[in-house]
Amino acid sequence: MPRTRTCIRRLAPLALPALWGAVAVVWKLACPIAQQGGTAARIATSAVFFTAGTGLVLGVHHGLARELKQVRAVAHAAQRVLLRPPPPSLDGLSLAAAQLSAARGAAVGGDLYEAVATPHGVRIVIGDVRGHGLPALGAVAAVLGSFREAAHDEPELGGVLRRLERALGRHLRDRAREEHPAPGGWDPAGASAEEFVTLLLLEIRRDGTVLALNCEHPWPYRLGRTGAEPVPAGEPLPPLGAFPLPDELPVHRGVTLPPGEALLLYTDGAEDARDAAGRFFPLQDVLDAALDGGPVHPAALIHRVHAALLRHTGGRLTDDVALMVVRNDRCRVPAQPAGQGLCRTPIAPSPR
Template sequence: MLRTHSWLRRLAPLALPSLWGAVAVLWKLTCPIAQQEGTAARIATSAVFFTVGTGLALGMRCGPAKELKQVKAVARATQQVLLRPPPPRLDGLSLAAAQLSAARGAAVGGDLYEAVATPHGVRIVIGDVRGHGLPALAAAAAVLGSFREAAHDEPALGDVLRRLERALGRHLRERARDEHPAAGGGDPAHPAAEEFVTVLLLEVRADGAVLALNCGHPWPYRLAGTRAEPVAAGEPLPPLGVLPLPAEPAPHRCTTLLPGEALFLHTDGAEDARDTSGRFFRLQDALDRALLGTPVPPEALIHRVHSALLRHTGGRLTDDVALMVVRNDRSRVPAQPADPELRRTRPSPSPR
């Protein structure tokens, strides 16, 4: 029944042109004027059939155009749910983000980002799924869905990363079973072996300390004043899906954000972008230029780098690109003498 209704909806735009065609054939067979051989009769016949042909063409075009409009609406809704913009402010931090898809006409790609405020600090993830299209989109959804729960549930940042690894593993096994049903319902030996996700997981604490766990992802840039400095925080772990994580992945302090300073996070599509001559996009130079002048809000900084990237590539990207800015807008709080840590280091008063 549902299939019948679907076919009826597809054929509905052709109903009126088909009726015109039937009238034209009937007119040709029965109308006395159509039986004549004169010039006027031929002109009238041509006009009737031209009208019918135009109606058929418009009817056939109307259906696909309507379906394309519906597909675009679904893509926009998917983007809002899956890759929703971060809140402008989150626990004293200002945030902005943007995503560019390499697939023509696509609303979302294989890149992902999210930021949430938790009792353990503001936790941020940015990642890049290998590949494009629906498989990459599904893997990004699996990782993001796991992060949105684990970031609140897990006190340790390493346990959040392990939850992401397990979620990706489940997704890849389920996809492999769907693609290779001959496995008899069991897990394939190497489920989607070529699929992996690079992930950078950050935790920004109340004092500005930034803890990081990096699985094969580009390190961010630290923005202080009018300069962008790359954060060099050691050798990353392998991307998720390539090798198992260590038993206890330990985050390390990669930098400290003072009030007014920011982090610029990105996926490798930004630094790997090339122009028509094959020259790479110099992201650090673009950030230095974007920071010139008065203090630049995160949204404006994203827009400037985004525009510079499109100018460099001529609007032709070969990989998805995600950009994110996190700025510390917290006020510097003076140390309080009542703090237990300060009391232990405060000298005792001299006896009189």
């Protein structure tokens, strides 16, 4: 019965065009005027068939448009669940993130990001799957799903990264098995060589200390009172999926995020974007200009960078772009008498 109702709903838009078509056939076969060979009869017959044909086309178009609208709504909801926006505030940190997909009509592409508060600190991941657009969603789902569990379970940042590596490896093997079935049912060789993910994993502790593990991903920009400056880069690890992680995972500990300062995390689609003349997008210059008037709310800063990026490229992106801004809005521990030493960082209002 449910299947019958579904079929009826799908055929309902064709009811009126079918009726018009039946009228046209009856007109042609039974109407005396249609049997005549004069000019007036031919005009009347042409008008009837034109009306019926137009009704049929409009009915089919209406049905397809409604189906497409429903499919887009479902796809948009699924993409929002997969790459959900971070909360505006997380354990004293202000956050904002957004993505521009190179695939037309897609809200999510091959980039990923997530931030969660854990007993070990706020843990953040941002990554870029090889390729872009909808085909990369499987790897995005595998990495994000693993991160949302491992970030809470693993006491060390290295343990989180190894969990992500295992989750991506399972995804790649499953996909390779589906695309290239191996005789005997064993795993196909070289499944991990076809896909990889560049990834930056951060842990921001209560005192502002930032721990980082970098798998060949761009290092973030530090946003302070003097503008934007690149975070001092450590030696990166290989991208996930390209090569196995080494036995020792060197955690980078050279960054501290004091109250009032922020980090901009991004994927390489931002700095690699070019204009019509082939010039790369000047990300640092755009950040310096945005910060010139003082502190900027994370969401407003991302909006400015996105607007500048679209102007630079003329709206024609060749790669996905993800941005995340994390600002430390925690207060300093007061060392003076009560009422002094409190955090007085100016907070810009959130854009409406």
